[in-house]
Amino acid sequence: MEKNKVIQVEGLTKNFGDFTAVNAITFDVKKGEIFGFLGANGAGKTTAMKMLIGISNPSSGKANVAGFDVQTEAEEIKKNIGYMSQKFALYDDLTVKENITFFGGIYGLSRKKIKEKSTLLIEELGLEKVANSLVGSLPLGWKQKISFSVSLIHDPKIVFLDEPTGGVDPITRRQFWELIYKAAHQGTTVFVTTHYMDEAEYCDRVSIMVNGKIEALDTPKKLKEQFNAEDMNDVFLKLARG
Amino acid sequence: MNTILFIIQKEFKQIFRNKGMLPIIFVMPLIQLIILSNAATFDVKNIKFGYVNHDHTSTSRALIEKFNASTYFNVLTNFPSEKLASQAMLNGEVDVVLEIPSYFERDFQKEKRSALGVTINAIDGAAAGIENVYVTQIIQSFNKDLKVNVSQYGQKQNQPIQITTIPSFWYNKTLNYKTFMVPGILVLLVTMITLFLSGMNIVREKEIGTLEQINVTPIKKSQFIIGKLFPFLVLGLAILSVGLLIAKLVFNVPMVGSLLLMYFYTSIYILVVLGIGLFISNYTDTQQQAMFIAWFFMVIFILMSGLFTPIESMPKWAQTITDFNPIKYFVEVLRMVMLKGSGFVDILPQLLKTLVFAIIMNGLAVWSYKKTN
Amino acid sequence: MKRFIGFIKKEFYHIFRDRRSLFILFGMPIAQILLFGFAITNEINNVDIAILDHSKDATTKEIINKISASKYFSINQFIEKEKDIEIVFKKGKVKAVLNFEKDFSKNLIKENNANIQVITDATDPNTANTISNYVNAILQNYLKEQNKGVVQAYKIIPQTHMVYNPELKSVYMFVPGVMTIILMLVSAMMTSISITKEKELGTMEILLVSPLKPFQVIIGKVFPYIFLSIINAIIIIVLSIFIFKMPVQGSLILLGLESILFIITALALGILISTISATQQTAMMISLMGLMLPVILLSGFIFPITSMPLPLQVISNIIPAKWFIIIIKGIMLKGVGLEFIWKETLILLGMTVFFIGLSVKKYKIRLE
Numbered sequence: 001m002e003k004n005k006v007i008q009v010e011g012l013t014k015n016f017g018d019f020t021a022v023n024a025i026t027f028d029v030k031k032g033e034i035f036g037f038l039g040a041n042g043a044g045k046t047t048a049m050k051m052l053i054g055i056s057n058p059s060s061g062k063a064n065v066a067g068f069d070v071q072t073e074a075e076e077i078k079k080n081i082g083y084m085s086q087k088f089a090l091y092d093d094l095t096v097k098e099n100i101t102f103f104g105g106i107y108g109l110s111r112k113k114i115k116e117k118s119t120l121l122i123e124e125l126g127l128e129k130v131a132n133s134l135v136g137s138l139p140l141g142w143k144q145k146i147s148f149s150v151s152l153i154h155d156p157k158i159v160f161l162d163e164p165t166g167g168v169d170p171i172t173r174r175q176f177w178e179l180i181y182k183a184a185h186q187g188t189t190v191f192v193t194t195h196y197m198d199e200a201e202y203c204d205r206v207s208i209m210v211n212g213k214i215e216a217l218d219t220p221k222k223l224k225e226q227f228n229a230e231d232m233n234d235v236f237l238k239l240a241r242g
Numbered sequence: 243m244n245t246i247l248f249i250i251q252k253e254f255k256q257i258f259r260n261k262g263m264l265p266i267i268f269v270m271p272l273i274q275l276i277i278l279s280n281a282a283t284f285d286v287k288n289i290k291f292g293y294v295n296h297d298h299t300s301t302s303r304a305l306i307e308k309f310n311a312s313t314y315f316n317v318l319t320n321f322p323s324e325k326l327a328s329q330a331m332l333n334g335e336v337d338v339v340l341e342i343p344s345y346f347e348r349d350f351q352k353e354k355r356s357a358l359g360v361t362i363n364a365i366d367g368a369a370a371g372i373e374n375v376y377v378t379q380i381i382q383s384f385n386k387d388l389k390v391n392v393s394q395y396g397q398k399q400n401q402p403i404q405i406t407t408i409p410s411f412w413y414n415k416t417l418n419y420k421t422f423m424v425p426g427i428l429v430l431l432v433t434m435i436t437l438f439l440s441g442m443n444i445v446r447e448k449e450i451g452t453l454e455q456i457n458v459t460p461i462k463k464s465q466f467i468i469g470k471l472f473p474f475l476v477l478g479l480a481i482l483s484v485g486l487l488i489a490k491l492v493f494n495v496p497m498v499g500s501l502l503l504m505y506f507y508t509s510i511y512i513l514v515v516l517g518i519g520l521f522i523s524n525y526t527d528t529q530q531q532a533m534f535i536a537w538f539f540m541v542i543f544i545l546m547s548g549l550f551t552p553i554e555s556m557p558k559w560a561q562t563i564t565d566f567n568p569i570k571y572f573v574e575v576l577r578m579v580m581l582k583g584s585g586f587v588d589i590l591p592q593l594l595k596t597l598v599f600a601i602i603m604n605g606l607a608v609w610s611y612k613k614t615n
Numbered sequence: 616m617k618r619f620i621g622f623i624k625k626e627f628y629h630i631f632r633d634r635r636s637l638f639i640l641f642g643m644p645i646a647q648i649l650l651f652g653f654a655i656t657n658e659i660n661n662v663d664i665a666i667l668d669h670s671k672d673a674t675t676k677e678i679i680n681k682i683s684a685s686k687y688f689s690i691n692q693f694i695e696k697e698k699d700i701e702i703v704f705k706k707g708k709v710k711a712v713l714n715f716e717k718d719f720s721k722n723l724i725k726e727n728n729a730n731i732q733v734i735t736d737a738t739d740p741n742t743a744n745t746i747s748n749y750v751n752a753i754l755q756n757y758l759k760e761q762n763k764g765v766v767q768a769y770k771i772i773p774q775t776h777m778v779y780n781p782e783l784k785s786v787y788m789f790v791p792g793v794m795t796i797i798l799m800l801v802s803a804m805m806t807s808i809s810i811t812k813e814k815e816l817g818t819m820e821i822l823l824v825s826p827l828k829p830f831q832v833i834i835g836k837v838f839p840y841i842f843l844s845i846i847n848a849i850i851i852i853v854l855s856i857f858i859f860k861m862p863v864q865g866s867l868i869l870l871g872l873e874s875i876l877f878i879i880t881a882l883a884l885g886i887l888i889s890t891i892s893a894t895q896q897t898a899m900m901i902s903l904m905g906l907m908l909p910v911i912l913l914s915g916f917i918f919p920i921t922s923m924p925l926p927l928q929v930i931s932n933i934i935p936a937k938w939f940i941i942i943i944k945g946i947m948l949k950g951v952g953l954e955f956i957w958k959e960t961l962i963l964l965g966m967t968v969f970f971i972g973l974s975v976k977k978y979k980i981r982l983e
Contacts, residue, residue: 055454055458055615057615074613074614078459078460085454087451087454088451089451092450093259094252094256098252102251104248105245105247105248105251106245106249106459106461107459110244134259262893262897263900266901267900270905271904280923280924280927282918284740284918286919287921289921331778333955337921357774358773358774359774360773360775361778362775362776362778363779364777364779365779365780365787365788365944365949366788366919367780367782368783368788369919370780370783377773403758403762404727404728404729405678405728405730405754405757406728407730407731407750407754408731409732411740412700412737414738415737419741421738434904434907438899530636530895530899531633534635540907541907545647546654552659554660554662555660555661556654578705582707582738583705585705588705588706
C-alpha cells in the first residue's frame with residue numbers, strides 16, 4: 001500500500017439477490033483528504049460505505065481501509081475509523097455527556113481520557129448549557145454536531161460521514177463544515193457522502209456514483225471543466241441524465 | 243472489562259430513566275404476586291349445592307343437615323323437582339345435586355340399604371373428583387352414625403378387619419395452597435420480566451439505529467452481550483428479593499433452605515433466560531416479532547413447567563420435552579430449597595442442567611449477534 | 616369505500632409479509648391445543664413413591680403389590696429407616712412414603728386393625744391430598760375383598776352421575792381455556808402493537824390527515840386481526856372436535872357468533888391499550904404482563920373461581936375471559952342456547968362498548 005493512501009478500493013461489488021447495489025467500484029483516498037462521495041438517492045453510496053466500515057461483507061472485490069483488509073480485518077479497521085450514520089444514532093434517553101462517555105468507553109478510552117475529551121468537545125461545540133440534557137430534547141442540528149464529535153472521540157485516522165447534514169438549515173450546515181475542516185486540518189481523513197451539490201465544492205476530491213458505478217472522480221474544479229459546467233449541480237445533472 | 247462496565251452503566255441509566263416502564267417492571271409483578279397467589283388454588287370450597295327431597299322423613303332431613311353442617315358446601319337450595327334442578331345446573335347456579343328418592347327411610351330400615359342420587363357438574367373434571375370425595379365422605383360418616391345407632395343390636399363377633407391410614411403431610415401440614423403457588427408465581431414473574439426485556443433490548447437498538455453505531459466500534463461480541471446481560475441479571479435478582487420478602491411477610495411462606503443457594507441458582511437461571519431473550523432479539527427485525535416469539539415460548543414453558551399441573555401425570559414423550567424446559571428446573575429448585583430446605587447436593591442435577599443451558603443459550607446469543615452481515 | 620378497501624389490503628400485506636410472526640400466529644394455537652390435550656392434566660398418574668416396611672410380612676407384601684399394580688403409583692424405592700424419608704423427599708422425585716407399622720399382619724389378626732402412615736410431600740398440596748385419597752381408595756378395595764364373608768351393617772350407597780363430562784377428561788376444561796387465552800392475547804396484543812407502531816413511527820399522523828375517517832383507520836387496522844383470529848378459532852374448534860373428541864352439544868353457529876363477539880371485545884381492549892401507551896414497548900408489556908397472568912389465573916381456566924377469596928371473585932368479573940369461558944363451556948358441553956347465556960353475552964357486549972367508548976374519548980382528548 002502506498003503510504004499516503006488510506007483507502008484503496010478495487011472492484012468492490014455488493015449484490016442483493018439479482019440486484020447489484022454496488023458495481024465493481026475502484027478508487028482511493030489520500031491521507032488528510034476530504035473525499036466527497038456523491039450520488040443520487042439509491043445510487044449505492046451507503047451500501048458502499050457500509051462495506052468500507054466493516055459492517056457489510058462485499059460480494060466480490062477488494063478494499064483496504066487504514067491498512068487493513070475489509071474482509072478479514074474488519075475489527076482492526078473499526079479501531080481506526082469513526083462513523084456517523086445518516087439516521088441519527090445516539091441514545092435519545094441519555095444526556096450529551098452520557099452519550100460521549102458511553103461511546104468513549106466502548107472505544108476503550110480510560111475514564112480520565114474520556115473526561116478530558118468530553119469537556120473539550122462540549123466546549124468546542126458550545127454545548128455547556130445542555131451537557132446534562134437528554135439528547136432527545138435537542139434540535140436536530142445540535143444532535144448532528146454531537147454525533148460528529150462522538151465519532152471523533154477516539155481520534156480515528158479516517159471518519160466516515162453518511163449524509164451528515166441531511167435536514168438541517170443552511171447556517172448549521174455551514175457550521176458543520178467548519179467542524180469537518182477542523183478535523184481534516186488536524187490530519188483526519190474525511191470520507192463524506194452528500195447529495196447537496198454545494199457541499200461538494202468544499203471537498204478536495206469528489207466521486208459521483210450513478211446506479212452502483214462511479215461515473216466521475218476528480219477535484220470539483222476539474223470536474224466542472226470536464227463537463228463544461230457552471231457548478232457541481234450542473235455536473236451532477238449532466239451525469240445523472242447520461 | 244472496562245468496556246463492559248460502560249455498557250452496564252448505560253443500560254442501567256436507560257432502564258431507570260424510562261418512567262413509563264418502571265412501574266411495569268417493578269410494581270405490576272409484585273401486585274400480581276400478591277393478588278394472583280390467592281387465586282391459584284385447587285382447593286374446592288363453597289361448592290354450590292342443591293337437593294331434591296322426595297322422602298320427607300327424619301332420616302332424609304338428618305342427611306341434608308349433615309351437608310348443611312359441612313364447610314365445603316355453601317349454597318343449599320331445595321328444588322321441588324329434578325327438572326328444575328337440572329335447569330339450575332345448566333344455568334350454572336348449582337354444581338352438585340343430591341337426589342333423595344321416595345321411600346328412602348323405608349328402604350333403609352327394611353333392606354338395610356338404600357340408594358341416593360348424586361349429580362355432579364363434571365366439566366372441571368378435577369374439581370368434580372374432589373366434590374365426589376366430599377360427598378362420599380359425608381355419606382360415609384352418616385353411615386357410621388347409623389351403625390352406631392344400630393350396633394346395640396349388632397353381633398360382636400365376626401367384625402370386619404380394618405386398616406387405618408394415618409395421613410401425614412410434610413412441609414405443608416395445613417395443605418396451604420399459597421405455600422405452593424407463591425414460589426411458582428415468583429418464578430413466572432422473574433422469568434417474564436427478564437425474558438421480555440432482554441428480548442426487546444437488542445432488536446430495539448436495531449430499530450432506532452444505535453446498533454449500527456455500536457457495530458462500527460471495535461467492541462467484542464462477547465463484551466457486548468455480557469454488558470447487556472448484567473443489568474437484567476441484577477433486575478431479576480431484585481425482583482426475586484422483593485418477591486421473597488412478600489412471600490415471607492404477606493404469605494408467611496416458610497423459608498427453610500439457604501438463601502445463598504437460592505440466589506446462586508437463580509443467577510444461573512436468569513442467565514439462561516437472558517440468553518434466550520438476546521438470541522431472540524438478535525434473530526428478529528422488529529420488537530413486535532421478538533415479543534411474539536418470546537410470548538409463544540413463554541406460554542409453552544409455563545404450561546410444561548409443572549407449575550400448575552404435575553409433570554408426573556404427563557405422558558412419557560411430554561415429560562421428555564419438559565427436560566428441556568428451564569422454567570421446570572427453576573420451579574423445582576425454588577420449591578425444594580424454600581419449602582424443604584434441600585441443599586446443594588440435592589439440587590445438583592438441576593443446577594448442572596441449568597448451567598449447560600446457560601452456556602448453550604449465551605453461546606448462541608453471542609454467535610447470533612452479527613456485527614457484519 | 617374503495618380507498619378503505621385499499622387500506623385494508625395494505626394492512627393484510629403488512630401481516631402476510633412477516634412470515635415468522637405468521638408462522639407463530641397459526642403454529643401457536645395448534646401447538647398449545649396439542650400440548651394441553653395430550654400432555655397437561657391435573658389427574659395424577661405414575662407418581663413415584665417409596666416404601667418403608669417395618670413388618671415385611673405376607674400382608675404388607677400383598678398391599679404393596681396392589682399399590683404398585685395401580686396406574687397411579689410406581690414404586691421408586693424401598694427405604695429402611697425413618698431418617699431416609701427426609702433424604703428422598705429432599706431429592707424431590709419421590710412424592711410419598713408409605714410407612715407400614717411393625718407387626719402389621721399380627722395386629723390385623725389380633726386387633727382387627729393395623730396402621731399405615733401415608734407421608735406425603737405436601738409442597739404441592741393438591742397432589743399430596745390426591746395421593747392420600749388414592750392410597751385410601753386402594754386400601755378400601757383391598758379390605759372389601761378381605762371382608763367378603765362378613766355381614767355389612769346398614770349402608771347408603773350414593774349413585775354418582777358425572778354430567779357433561781362423564782370421564783372427567785381435563786381436555787374439556789382446557790380447550791375452552793386455551794381458546795380464550797389465544798384469542799384474547801393475539802387480538803389484544805397484536806392490535807395494540809400495530810397501532811402504537813404507527814404512532815411511534817409517525818405514520819399515524821399521515822393516515823389521520825388522509826381523507827380516511829379516524830374510525831375507518833382503526834377499523835382498517837383491526838380488520839385483518841379479526842380475520843386471523845377467526846381462522847385461529849376455527850383451527851382450535853376443529854382440532855378439539857376431531858382430535859380430542861370434544862362434543863359440541865349446542866349450536867355451532869352460536870359458538871361462532873359468540874367467538875366473533877369475544878374477538879371484537881379483545882380487539883377493543885387492544886385499541887384501548889394503544890391509546891394509553893406511547894411506545895410499542897409499553898403496549899407490549901401492558902398486554903403481556905397485564906393480561907397473561909390474570910387471564911390464566913382469574914378466568915376460571917385452571918383454578919375454580921368459586922374457591923377464591925371473595926375480593927378475587929369480585930375482581931374476576933371484570934375479566935372478559937371469564938364470561939367467554941362460561942359461554943363456550945355452556946354451548947360445547949352443556950348444549951345450552953342463547954336463553955341460558957344471554958347474560959354473559961350482554962356483559963361481553965357491554966364491555967366492548969365500554970372499551971370502544973373509552974378509546975374514542977381518550978383519542979379525542981389527545982387530538983384537541
